[in-house]
Amino acid sequence: MPPIFLPLARKHAGMDLLKYSARGAAGDLNWRTYVAVCLNARRVAVAELLLEGSQTPFSTYTGHSGAAWLHFLQQAPDDQRLTAKGDGLFDAVAGGHLALAETIARHTPSQHNPKFEYEEDYLYIRLVAEILLGVADAEALQDLLTEWENYLDGTPDFRFDFIALLLGEDLDELAEGLADACDAMRDWLDERVERNLLMAEDEATLCHISTEVLTWIFLAERRGITPDLDYPLAPSLARVRKAVTPPLDGWRTIADVFTSGE
16 A cells, blocks of 8 residues: 555544444444554554654553453453454554553453464464463473464464473573564565555554554563563564553544544
8 A cells, every 4th residue: 555644544543443342332232343442542642652752651551451351351242252353462462561461461352263363373362362471381382382383283383482481491492483473573574565465554553663562562572581672563662661651441442633633
């Protein structure tokens, strides 16, 4: 798609955020509504960071995303609940909202929803949630990893490679694997841009900063490595040092600063 000016991407994402958060606040519990809330809150968060260079709005909007996804997991009927679309977990971690992220992880479904998600994507987010909580024993985690490997059936997946190293013992390999995963994510996004598979709003925002990659860095650092200052899709500017935590229901009443010219 044609490039889009970053302030315009912020405006578009903000307007969609207001639209979908209003649907959620009115009682809509369709998973697509909450994926849209999280996606657009993430876009706005990244746009604010790139435009203003401040972590405050980045942390605030990623907090809105995480809180909205938690609400969905807590309130949605079983046939709507799913794991693979749970990028709100990444947003909570990246925004510095670790207690919120752990609560999301605890509410992440432990069963695959075959109607709405692929097994591989389910197992990826499930493993991230389990690793974040740090409760499951090594054997249980390895069983999930083996199940994921079986579904992949030899198909390369840089997410799998990173998680496997995260569960391993070699910190040098983990450090190298983190860098490789970040490079692979950047290459994957670049390929999608070249094939016109991304929205212009994503090209302007999420192709520059990834809350998923920021979560990888957090987990690898907690595992024991000393991360580099900057990685592709995760510059030091995006490494939140002091979270700004909005109210858990703040996603319902996000102020319209997108159409008023503020």
